[in-house]
Amino acid sequence: MKILLLEDDTVLSSILIDFLSETYSVTHTYSMKEALSLSEENSYDLYIFDINVPDGDGITLLRELRSFHDETPTIFITAFHDISYLKKAFESGANDFIRKPFDLEELYGRIENIKRHFGLFNIVKLGDAMELNTQTHLLTCKDKTEHLTQKESELLLYLYKHKNRVISTDELLQNLWNYEELPSSDAIRTLIKELRKYVGREHIINIRGEGYKFE
Amino acid sequence: MKILLLEDDTVLSSILIDFLSETYSVTHTYSMKEALSLSEENSYDLYIFDINVPDGDGITLLRELRSFHDETPTIFITAFHDISYLKKAFESGANDFIRKPFDLEELYGRIENIKRHFGLFNIVKLGDAMELNTQTHLLTCKDKTEHLTQKESELLLYLYKHKNRVISTDELLQNLWNYEELPSSDAIRTLIKELRKYVGREHIINIRGEGYKFE
DNA sequence: CTTACTCACAAAAAATTTTTGTCAAAAGTA
DNA sequence: TACTTTTGACAAAAATTTTTTGTGAGTAAG
Numbered sequence: 001m002k003i004l005l006l007e008d009d010t011v012l013s014s015i016l017i018d019f020l021s022e023t024y025s026v027t028h029t030y031s032m033k034e035a036l037s038l039s040e041e042n043s044y045d046l047y048i049f050d051i052n053v054p055d056g057d058g059i060t061l062l063r064e065l066r067s068f069h070d071e072t073p074t075i076f077i078t079a080f081h082d083i084s085y086l087k088k089a090f091e092s093g094a095n096d097f098i099r100k101p102f103d104l105e106e107l108y109g110r111i112e113n114i115k116r117h118f119g120l121f122n123i124v125k126l127g128d129a130m131e132l133n134t135q136t137h138l139l140t141c142k143d144k145t146e147h148l149t150q151k152e153s154e155l156l157l158y159l160y161k162h163k164n165r166v167i168s169t170d171e172l173l174q175n176l177w178n179y180e181e182l183p184s185s186d187a188i189r190t191l192i193k194e195l196r197k198y199v200g201r202e203h204i205i206n207i208r209g210e211g212y213k214f215e
Numbered sequence: 216m217k218i219l220l221l222e223d224d225t226v227l228s229s230i231l232i233d234f235l236s237e238t239y240s241v242t243h244t245y246s247m248k249e250a251l252s253l254s255e256e257n258s259y260d261l262y263i264f265d266i267n268v269p270d271g272d273g274i275t276l277l278r279e280l281r282s283f284h285d286e287t288p289t290i291f292i293t294a295f296h297d298i299s300y301l302k303k304a305f306e307s308g309a310n311d312f313i314r315k316p317f318d319l320e321e322l323y324g325r326i327e328n329i330k331r332h333f334g335l336f337n338i339v340k341l342g343d344a345m346e347l348n349t350q351t352h353l354l355t356c357k358d359k360t361e362h363l364t365q366k367e368s369e370l371l372l373y374l375y376k377h378k379n380r381v382i383s384t385d386e387l388l389q390n391l392w393n394y395e396e397l398p399s400s401d402a403i404r405t406l407i408k409e410l411r412k413y414v415g416r417e418h419i420i421n422i423r424g425e426g427y428k429f430e
Numbered sequence: 431c432t433t434a435c436t437c438a439c440a441a442a443a444a445a446t447t448t449t450t451g452t453c454a455a456a457a458g459t460a
Numbered sequence: 461t462a463c464t465t466t467t468g469a470c471a472a473a474a475a476t477t478t479t480t481t482g483t484g485a486g487t488a489a490g
Contacts, residue, residue, distance in 0.1 A: 149464055187466050193452065208449065208474060364433055402435050408483065423443060423480065 001025065001115065001123040001131065002042070006035045006049040006058060007077065012100070016048075019104045024111075025125055032056035039065060039072075045123060046114060047074040051085050059085060059092050066093040073114045077102075126160050130199065139198055146198050151176070155191050159204065159214035168211035216240065216330065216338040216346065217257070217355075221250045221264040221273060222292065227315070231263075234319045239326075240340050247271035254280060254287075257358075260335050261326065262289040266300050274300060274307050281308040288329045292317075341375050345414065354413055361413050366391070370406050374419065374429035383426035 002025045007013040013028055020026045027044070029035050032055050039047070047065075049058030062074055076089050076097040089097055095117075096110050115123075122134040131140045137153035139146045148156065154176050159167065169185045177183065192212060196204050205213045217240045222228040228243055235241045242259070244250050247270050254262070262280075264273030277289055291304050291312040304312060310332075311325050329335070337349040345356040352368035354361045363371065369391050374382065384400045392398065407427060411419050420428045 151465065183466055184468095186468075189450070190452085190466075192450095196451095206450070366434065398435055399437095401437075404481070405435075405483085407481095411482095421481070 001045045001125060002027070003046045003048060003111075004035060004038060004042075004044040005029070006032065006047070006053060006061070008050060008053045015104070016107075019107075021128075023108070023125060025131060030054070032058070032061050035061055036064065039070065044072055045118075046111065047072055048077065049074060050077045051082070051089070052079070057085075059088055059094075062089075062094060063092040073118050075107075075110060075114065124157065124160065126156070126199070127203070132156060132160075141198070148195075148198065152191060152194055152198075155188075156195055156199070159195075159212065163214040166207045166210045166213045171211070216260045216335055216340060217242070218261045218263060218326075219250060219253060219257075219259040220244070221247065221262070221268060221276070223265060223268045230319070231322075234322075235326075236343075238323070238340060240343075240346055245269070247273070247276050250276055251279065254285065259287055260333075260338060261329060262287055263292065264289060265292045266297070266304070267294070274303050274309075277304075277309060278307040288333050288335075290322075290325060290329065339372065339375065341371070341414070342418070347371060347375075356413070363410075363413065367406055367409055367413075370403075371410055371414070374410075374427065378429040381422045381426045381428045386426070 001023075003020060005013065005016060005020070005026055005028045007016060007028065008030045013030075017026050017028055024046075027038060027042070029038060030053065032053055035049070047062070049061060051058045058076055065072070071093075073095045074093065076085075076094050077100060078085060078089075078097055079100050083099070086097065095114055098107055098110060124132050124134060126132055126139075129142055132138075132148075132153065133140075134153060134157055137148040137150055139148050139153075139156070155172065158172065158175060169188050172188055173182050173185070192204060192206075203215055205215060207213060216238075218235060220228065220231060220235070220241055220243045222231060222243065223245045228245075232241050232243055239261075242253060242257070244253060245268065247268050250264070262277070264276060266273045273291055280287070286308075288310045289308065291300075291309050292315060293300060293304075293312055294315050298314075301312065310329055313322055313325060330338075339347050339349060341347055341354075345354060347354050347363075347368065349368060349372055352363040352365060354363050354368075354371070370387065373387065373390060384403050387403055388397055388400070407419060407421075418430055420430060422428060
């Protein structure tokens with residue numbers, strides 16, 4: 001899931017980037033203008049805007065975006081006191097807000113909540129550079145989008161969910177097929193071959209006699 | 216068998232060295248004085264002296280040597296005409312002579328004849344640097360003398376006689392033992408091990424599954 | 431006491447088996 | 461039909477096992 005973060009406080013932004021990057025793909029900017037151009041050039045799944053930034057405010061930015069029918073869900077960050085903006089924020093199309101100082105876990109909860117709301121729960125970040133939509137089976141990787149088949153997608157997701165652990169062929173068969181329609185292990189081998197074309201050989205490692213490991 | 220050759224004619228000496236080196240160990244010198252000092256420093260099995268050399272003559276040299284009880288067999292080389300020296304030569308202790316120009320095979324025959332006479336037939340040249348006395352089992356190598364056991368000596372001789380050919384363990388067993396007392400192939404392995412200590416690993420090469428080759 | 435040989439085990443090389451990678455193509459599915 | 465899934469054949473790679481060779485110690489015979 002791709003997040004566009006607008007935050008001018010260097011300390012806070014670095015904390016946020018560190019935290020959010022564990023789970024999402026984060027693009028960060030200090031200025032409203034850049035945020036605007038970034039949102040035009042790319043497509044994001046979530047905006048997180050600080051209300052007060054040097055060259056404007058998040059509310060104006062959001063109003064602008066919404067006028068172009070950009071319905072990307074948006075969370076505002078606001079100073080504890082400054083709840084005066086609240087009403088305006090929601091009027092301009094905000095979906096949630098969070099007051100500084102805040103607990104990172106709270107932010108995480110709110111993001112997950114929005115994901116649920118907007119049906120984004122099936123976008124999974126794989127490593128630093130890739131994202132997989134587990135419904136459409138689209139794999140996004142450095143602006144390039146690949147169309148995986150369903151099985152490829154399932155296998156990739158399974159490997160990712162158990163990354164850094166060696167997973168045997170049998171385990172994969174057990175978990176990705178039902179008992180009546182187990183294929184031979186040949187099927188896994190060809191799937192692995194295909195996946196490697198997309199995610200790169202270096203990420204799917206074979207441990208002889210044991211299985212495969214996603215890194 | 217080690218030969219000391221005294222011959223000042225460069226053409227003839229190079230021919231002689233080439234020919235004799237195939238069978239014997241040859242040390243060559245142009246001058247009588249050097250011949251004298253060489254004979255004192257080393258021990259040779261045969262002298263081949265030209266009667267006429269720049270700084271003296273072979274006869275004087277031989278007389279000198281004999282006076283020190285050096286009984287090394289000696290062959291003189293003399294010009295066809297100048298048989299006048301003949302008597303003096305024999306008186307001074309020569310064992311044979313050969314007249315220029317001569318056939319190399321003739322020289323070879325005379326040398327072999329002397330070997331027979333003096334019981335030197337069991338000295339065999341191995342490669343460029345070694346000699347094996349097949350009776351005493353003494354292996355001479357760069358001034359160092361090693362005492363081989365009988366079997367070591369027999370094996371080395373067999374290998375040498377068939378050098379550059381791969382010889383199987385079975386062939387060695389067949390040829391170096393009699394039928395009733397064939398040892399196991401272990402015996403060969405230990406003999407090879409010992410021989411390699413003497414002649415150097417590089418000269419006895421193993422061809423896996425086939426045998427050993429002397430080079 | 432030396433020699434000839436055997437034995438046990440280490441080291442090296444080769445042969446064999448197992449596992450994995452790859453491709454083409456068959457079979458299944460919408 | 462077009463696409464996904466699976467299979468099967470074979471190549472490539474890795475591991476295992478077997479065979480051969482090297483080495484030192486030790487024994488028996490002369």
